Amino acid sequence: RIMPVRWNRYDPSYLEPEVKKESYQRPLEELTEEEREQMELKAVRLIKAAPPTLSSSVFSDPMISKFTNMMMKSGNKVLARNLMSQTLENIKRKQLEKYHKAPENEKETIECNPYVIFHQALKNCQPIIGLSNITRGGKTYQVPVPLTDNRKRFLAMKWLITECRENKHRRTMMPEKLSQELLLAFNNEGPVIKRKHVLHKMAEANRAYAHFRWW
C-alpha cells in the first residue's frame, strides 16, 4: 500500500477548502472580477478534504496547534490538547493572582493574556543565527548559517519542550513545568534563553568559517 509521504495524493486540479466564515458572508457586489471568477471555479472543481487540524473556530491559533502536535506522543492528541489548555489556564491563574495583589500603578504592566505571553515567549526564544555541520577535507566544521522562519519557530518550540521534559523534577506535571518556562521566557530569563545565547556565542566564535557556506 503506497502512503502519500513525499508526493501529494491529490490531482493538481483539486482546490484548497475555505474555512473562514467571513469570506462566505460577503455580498456579491463587494467582490472584484478575479474573486468572482475564483468563486465560479470553486463551484465546478473538486475540493480537497479539510484536515482535522484545520478549524473554523475564532479561538484557533496555528502556533498553538503546532506546539500541541510537537508535544503529542504516539498520536495521543486528546492528552496533548488537554495539557496545552491546562498550561494556558495555569499561566492565566498565576498572572491573575499577581495582578490582584499588585498596587494600582503596576496593574497595567502585568500581562494576563496567556496567548500574548505564549507568542512573546516563543519570539524571545527564537535564535537569529544557527550552526550547520559542513565537512571539508575530512574535518567537520560548525559553520554559522542564517535560519528560515520555520526553522527558528521549530527550534524555539523544540527547546522549550525538551527543557520541560528532561531538566525538571520527575514528579512535576507538564502544565506546571511549561507554564513556569513560558513565564520565564516571556521575561527573557530561564534556561531556554540561555541556550539561545550559547548558540549565538558559538556562532560568533566560529565566524571565521562563515565562508564555507555556499548557499
Place this chain on the structure above:
Amino acid sequence: QLERGCALHTAHRDGLSSVSSQDVPERPRAVFHTSESDPAKHTEQHEGRLYNIPLEEVNAVFPHGLPQRFQQQIRTFNEARVMVRKPALELLAYLKGSNLTHPAVRYVIYGERGTGKTMTLCHVVHYCSRQGWLVLHIPDAHLWVKNCKELLQSSYNKDRLDQPLQASVWLKNFKTSNERFLQEIKTQKKYMWGKRESTEEGRPLMEVVEQGLARVRSASDAVGVLLKELKQQSHRGSFRLLVAVDGVNALWGQTTLRKEDKSPVSPEELTLVHNLRKMVKNDWSGGAIVTTLSQTGSLFKPSSAYTPQELLGKEGFDALDPFVPIPVPNYSAKEFESCYGYYLERRWLQHEKARTEDGKAELQFLSGSNPRQLDRLAGPL
C-alpha cells in the same frame, strides 16, 4: 437578539430597583451582581444574579463542601460568587414554609452532569447556617465507599467494618463548622469507648468529637454516636437539623472495597454508611434532609444515568421514597449571559476574540449552556 436585549433591559430595571432599596455600593457593580449576601432574602428578582459570600464565612461554613474547581476560582478571583438559580430558590421556599413538627422531608436534587447540583446544595447549606441550623454536611458519600486504605473490624458489631481515616477527616471538618452547637448539646446516655475510656451522660457532644479525633480507631463509632444523639434530640426544638448529603446514591450502590479474604464489601457492612442510612430515613422531626445524586463519583453506573431511578437502584429508591425531586437544568439564556459577563468582568476570559459576539455564540454552542463545560472551555481562553 431582540429578546436578549429585552432580558438585559428588565434585569437592568430590577437591578436599579434593588440597588435603590438598599445602601448604594461604593462603585456600581454590573447588572448580573447583587449586593444581597443573605440567602434568606433571595427572591425571583435575584434569579440569574451572582451573590458574594465573604471569605471568612466560606472558611467557617464550607470547610469541606465546595467543588474543587470552585475552590480554585475563589483563590484566583479573591472572592466567592454563587449564582442564584431557580432550583435553589424553589428549595429555599420549601424550607421556609416547612413545618418542623412534622417528620423530616427529603429533597433529592438531580440533573445531568455538571449542571450545578453541588452548588445548589451549597447555597442551601449557606442559607441554613445563616438561619442558625445545625448543618450535617457530608461532602461526597462516594469517598466513603471507595479508595479506603484501612478497613478495621468494628469493635461494636463484629460484622461491620470501620473506616478510621475518612471518619476522622470528616469529624475534623464538622468541628470547624458547628463549634457552638457541639458545646450546647448534651449526650443522653453513657458511651464506652473500649475497656477504659467512656463518656458520661450529660457531657457536651464536643467531647465525643474530641474522643473520635484523639482515638482514631474509634472515630467511626464516634460518628455513629453523634448522628444518633442529633437524631434523638432534634424533635425537641432547641436546634434545627439539616442533613446535607452529596452523592447519596453511594449509600445503596456497590463498593470497590474488599475484605482481607478478597470478598467484596457491601455498603451495609460499613459503619459510616449504616449510620448515614439511618440518618436519611424520615422517622425524625425538627429539620430537613437535602441530598444530591451524582454520577461522576459513582461506581458501576453508566455515564448517561442521571435520574433517581437509575442512580439509586431499586433498594435506594424504596429507602428514599417518598421524596421531593428537584431537577437542575443547564443555564438559561439569562444565566449564561450573567456567567459570561462575570468572567469578562473578572478578566477570566482573556482572548480578544472572546469579547466579540462570535466568540460568545461559539462558547454557548460548544458548552451547550452546561455550567461545567463552560467553565472548562473558558479556562484556557
